[in-house]
Amino acid sequence: MYFIKAPPGLVTRYLWVGGVHGLTTGQLADLFAPWGQPTVVLPDHTPAATPTPPAAADQPPPSLGTAGGTAATAASGEAASEVSAAAALAAAAGEEASGSGAPAPTAAAADAARHNGDGSEPPLRCFHAFLEFPGEEHAAAAAAAVPKGGPWAAAGGRKIVATFADLRRDKRPVPRPVATSTQGMGVPGLELLTEFVSPQQEAALLAAVAAAEAEAAEAAAGAGAASCSGRGGGGGGGGGGGAVGQGTGWEVLAKRRVQHYGYRFDYLTRNVDLAKPLGPLPAWAAQLAARIGELPQVSMRMDQLTVNEYEPGVGLSPHIDTHSAFTGPIISLSLGSAAVMELRRGEAARPLLLPPRSLLIMGGESRYAWQHYIPHRLSDVVEGESLVRGRRLSLTFRQARGFACDCAYPEFCDSQEGVLPPTRISLLRQPQPQPQPQSQQSEEEGVGGVAVAGGPTAASVANGGGGSGGGAQAGAAPSISTSREASGAAANGGAAQGAAAGAGAGTSRGGSGEDQQGSPAGAGGGAGGAGGANGDEEGEEEEESRLAALEAEYVHKVYDAIAPHFSSTRFAIWPRVRAFIESLPPGGLVADVGCGNGKYFGVRPDLAVLGSDISAGLVAVAAARLHAPHCPATPHLSPPRAADALVADALRLPYRAACADGALCIAVLHHLSSPARRVRLLRQLLRVLRPGGRAIVTVWATEQEDPKKTLAKWTRIPTVAADGGAAATASATAATAATAAAAAGAAATDRMSASSSCTSLNDRAATGPATPRVDTGPAEPAGAAVAADAAASDAATAEAGADYFVPWHLPFHRTETARAAKAAKEAAVAAGSSAGGEAAAAAPKVDESKGAVVFQRYYHLFTQQELAALVEEALAAGPADADDTAGGDDAGGQVHAPGLAGAGSGARPCGVLEEVFYDRSNWCAVFRRDA
Numbered sequence: 001m002y003f004i005k006a007p008p009g010l011v012t013r014y015l016w017v018g019g020v021h022g023l024t025t026g027q028l029a030d031l032f033a034p035w036g037q038p039t040v041v042l043p044d045h046t047p048a049a050t051p052t053p054p055a056a057a058d059q060p061p062p063s064l065g066t067a068g069g070t071a072a073t074a075a076s077g078e079a080a081s082e083v084s085a086a087a088a089l090a091a092a093a094g095e096e097a098s099g100s101g102a103p104a105p106t107a108a109a110a111d112a113a114r115h116n117g118d119g120s121e122p123p124l125r126c127f128h129a130f131l132e133f134p135g136e137e138h139a140a141a142a143a144a145a146v147p148k149g150g151p152w153a154a155a156g157g158r159k160i161v162a163t164f165a166d167l168r169r170d171k172r173p174v175p176r177p178v179a180t181s182t183q184g185m186g187v188p189g190l191e192l193l194t195e196f197v198s199p200q201q202e203a204a205l206l207a208a209v210a211a212a213e214a215e216a217a218e219a220a221a222g223a224g225a226a227s228c229s230g231r232g233g234g235g236g237g238g239g240g241g242g243a244v245g246q247g248t249g250w251e252v253l254a255k256r257r258v259q260h261y262g263y264r265f266d267y268l269t270r271n272v273d274l275a276k277p278l279g280p281l282p283a284w285a286a287q288l289a290a291r292i293g294e295l296p297q298v299s300m301r302m303d304q305l306t307v308n309e310y311e312p313g314v315g316l317s318p319h320i321d322t323h324s325a326f327t328g329p330i331i332s333l334s335l336g337s338a339a340v341m342e343l344r345r346g347e348a349a350r351p352l353l354l355p356p357r358s359l360l361i362m363g364g365e366s367r368y369a370w371q372h373y374i375p376h377r378l379s380d381v382v383e384g385e386s387l388v389r390g391r392r393l394s395l396t397f398r399q400a401r402g403f404a405c406d407c408a409y410p411e412f413c414d415s416q417e418g419v420l421p422p423t424r425i426s427l428l429r430q431p432q433p434q435p436q437p438q439s440q441q442s443e444e445e446g447v448g449g450v451a452v453a454g455g456p457t458a459a460s461v462a463n464g465g466g467g468s469g470g471g472a473q474a475g476a477a478p479s480i481s482t483s484r485e486a487s488g489a490a491a492n493g494g495a496a497q498g499a500a501a502g503a504g505a506g507t508s509r510g511g512s513g514e515d516q517q518g519s520p521a522g523a524g525g526g527a528g529g530a531g532g533a534n535g536d537e538e539g540e541e542e543e544e545s546r547l548a549a550l551e552a553e554y555v556h557k558v559y560d561a562i563a564p565h566f567s568s569t570r571f572a573i574w575p576r577v578r579a580f581i582e583s584l585p586p587g588g589l590v591a592d593v594g595c596g597n598g599k600y601f602g603v604r605p606d607l608a609v610l611g612s613d614i615s616a617g618l619v620a621v622a623a624a625r626l627h628a629p630h631c632p633a634t635p636h637l638s639p640p641r642a643a644d645a646l647v648a649d650a651l652r653l654p655y656r657a658a659c660a661d662g663a664l665c666i667a668v669l670h671h672l673s674s675p676a677r678r679v680r681l682l683r684q685l686l687r688v689l690r691p692g693g694r695a696i697v698t699v700w701a702t703e704q705e706d707p708k709k710t711l712a713k714w715t716r717i718p719t720v721a722a723d724g725g726a727a728a729t730a731s732a733t734a735a736t737a738a739t740a741a742a743a744a745g746a747a748a749t750d751r752m753s754a755s756s757s758c759t760s761l762n763d764r765a766a767t768g769p770a771t772p773r774v775d776t777g778p779a780e781p782a783g784a785a786v787a788a789d790a791a792a793s794d795a796a797t798a799e800a801g802a803d804y805f806v807p808w809h810l811p812f813h814r815t816e817t818a819r820a821a822k823a824a825k826e827a828a829v830a831a832g833s834s835a836g837g838e839a840a841a842a843a844p845k846v847d848e849s850k851g852a853v854v855f856q857r858y859y860h861l862f863t864q865q866e867l868a869a870l871v872e873e874a875l876a877a878g879p880a881d882a883d884d885t886a887g888g889d890d891a892g893g894q895v896h897a898p899g900l901a902g903a904g905s906g907a908r909p910c911g912v913l914e915e916v917f918y919d920r921s922n923w924c925a926v927f928r929r930d931a
């Protein structure tokens with residue numbers, strides 16, 4: 001395995017960092033720790049750097065400041081960082097260290113430098129190193145944080161350069177001794193039992209496997225099934241009704257054939273579907289499984305068997321069998337021919353010969369934290385002798401798991417936080433969104449049985465809520481005209497909003513003179529009350545259509561186009577969202593509105609999740625996860641689906657009112673382009689929640705942790721909504737102001753820190769009945785209450801957030817996105833050449849230098865007060881009506897408690913804003929519906 005610098009535009013989870021000479025690996029890791037605890041890999045490919053041992057008192061490692069500026073200058077151009085140790089070090093020294101005066105270190109020197117005799121860590125003698133981050137996002141954030149070309153204060157004034165790197169495996173043949181026994185291999189939990197079966201038994205097993213194809217076909221015919229050839233990979237599944245011993249027959253994968261028994265292993269989801277057992281194992285497999293199960297190292301019932309057939313030259317990609325799919329050890333019996341299997345963890349690669357008739361037991365760490373890999377080779381060299389491979393069959397026995405994995409290796413565990421990204425194969429097999437009538441699309445894409453049929457959902461997809469029946473005016477070029485330009489619509493929109501706000505919250509919307517954008521919305525707001533309801537309806541509809549079209553263009557279309565790539569970057573479970581989910585009552589129902597790839601579906605096994613998203617592409621990814629549930633608590637009882645996903649518009653959720661115990665709305669609200677539409681979404685959440693139900697909403701914050709790497713790279717655009725300037729802050733009621741300010745006070749204390757801050761509003765501003773604290777975060781900083789008081793008086797003048805275009809780079813040379821990128825590229829070129837004006841402006845752009853198609857996504861960044869006020873406004877307005885399907889927000893007629901005034905005059909909001917907190921560049925609100 002070795003690293004190279006990545007080609008321009010390729011974002012990876014590895015960074016090449018130059019200028020590290022003189023640092024210790026520990027210091028280097030610490031320097032980049034804020035972006036995700038990278039593993040430091042040194043260029044000569046000795047085992048990965050271990051955590052820095054405590055420095056010996058008499059020989060401290062040099063401080064970051066001592067060696068400033070000795071090394072790298074610029075990382076431009078092609079650094080010859082393909083790494084043969086000495087060559088790379090010399091190259092690095094030659095390229096980057098000119099003038100440093102340091103002697104070019106040799107590999108041996110670097111190696112020797114790795115550990116001092118006393119256990120302290122000496123400084124690095126190499127000029128570059130590689131950092132392996134948990135994900136691309138982390139690496140990208142880290143790369144962005146390194147100052148370009150100048151000294152870096154955090155690094156003690158050194159110049160550090162960072163570029164993305166690519167990991168390659170095995171291009172250089174690295175002679176590694178192949179072990180013939182697991183003893184001394186250094187892979188805990190791995191055990192090889194040779195001659196586990198006799199040659200006669202081996203022959204019988206090979207014959208049984210050979211006969212299985214015919215038996216499977218026969219069984220299928222007997223069961224009246226029309227299609228069970230198994231060939232082509234789509235078969236199997238069965239449903240459990242077949243004859244005893246029914247397997248899948250041969251399924252043809254790209255390079256090998258497989259048979260499955262017990263449960264079919266799905267290579268798309270890397271999991272088994274417990275709801276679809278294939279039936280008991282056939283006798284020959286059951287006998288073997290029983291014998292294996294009785295081994296003391298195993299001691300469990302094996303209920304799943306995969307037969308792999310490898311022709312000579314065929315191997316198996318490195319992988320860890322999905323934790324959530326199988327529990328306990330994984331056992332593989334080799335038949336026919338030997339092959340070398342390599343066990344890998346980090347930089348360690350330990351090859352082991354698997355002779356025919358041997359049984360390999362992968363238990364414990366070897367099963368959960370080490371990848372296993374069979375190189376694609378025609379022969380293996382073992383103890384100096386070349387062993388030519390023949391046809392090898394392996395029988396891999398496993399036990400399907402019916403519960404979340406709770407192993408000690410969360411970084412490799414898809415049930416735990418370091419959820420693995422989807423496999424390349426799963427990404428390749430993502431259906432690409434086809435341009436088609438959207439209403440049809442929603443019907444077809446609606447997976448599972450929940451709530452898809454009927455209701456307004458189907459038709460709503462294209463419209464994004466834009467006008468009942470009127471559609472999104474698909475032909476119309478999306479306008480990003482400012483509120484000033486759209487003054488006609490603005491006045492009307494403002495009036496409508498005034499109606500909603502006036503009737504609902506009795507807000508101080510008239511105070512929108514603070515509107516920085518100079519939006520005329522203030523006029524509408526001034527009208528307030530019922531007056532707004534009588535505004536120019538045509539104008540309202542026009543405005544709604546315009547905003548819906550904008551969202552369709554700059555949100556929905558983009559996510560559909562980038563879905564597989566986007567999804568591959570989204571798998572971290574955010575601790576605060578997890579904490580919220582964990583705070584929900586047992587056995588409840590959760591609406592995950594804007595579920596994306598469904599990454600939160602499996603957090604709680606006992607909760608049923610209804611996921612919805614307007615992007616069919618993302619719902620397809622989420623749906624794939626449904627076949628890999630981590631959640632069914634009763635594996636053999638065909639449990640009801642614990643989650644389902646469908647394409648739906650968040651502004652018109654196709655669920656019954658008051659059905660959900662919880663609602664998630666993660667990173668969705670900021671894609672809605674007006675305060676009115678944001679309130680509509682919040683009121684939809686309230687409608688779906690039962691009284692007592694709670695929701696968490698997260699949005700991107702104007703206070704970005706690293707604005708130079710985010711805000712500075714995004715395009716600030718004029719507020720798109722006509723009433724955008726009147727953003728919810730100005731509508732804060734006295735109560736809102738107090739709660740908002742309370743949150744602001746505490747949040748301001750640490751809003752720019754990476755750790756989450758949090759605020760339980762109930763503790764600070766007595767705005768309602770005491771509610772249980774969800775907050776699991778640190779205690780309130782001293783002085784926050786004072787700050788809150790001060791902020792309270794400011795709340796009325798609180799700033800609204802701002803609208804941005806945020807680019808998404810879809811790399812066109814990444815295998816897993818090649819098809820999507822190709823389509824997007826062609827579309828971009830076509831749009832650029834055929835359309836003019838704004839349509840062309842909306843089209844994604846090809847950036848050859850970055851090797852990517854660049855899409856622009858619409859975002860509204862929120863201030864903390866703005867989010868709080870928005871939630872308060874929705875709470876005051878009450879749950880959306882069941883028939884809130886019209887585009888225009890005629891909330892004036894829908895408010896459940898008309899005529900409510902602010903808190904001072906006895907308003908009865910339908911619920912409580914429990915807390916607002918800042919978490920990693922997001923503002924998050926938790927609120928509860930009471931009535």
Ligand SMILES: O=C(O)CCC(=O)C(=O)O
Pocket residue numbers: 306308316321332333372394396
């Ligand atoms: O062929 C083998 O021995 C291993 C098969 C395997 O790792 C798998 O099916 O997951």
Ligand SMILES: [Fe+2]
Pocket residue numbers: 319320321372
């Ligand atoms: Fe495996």
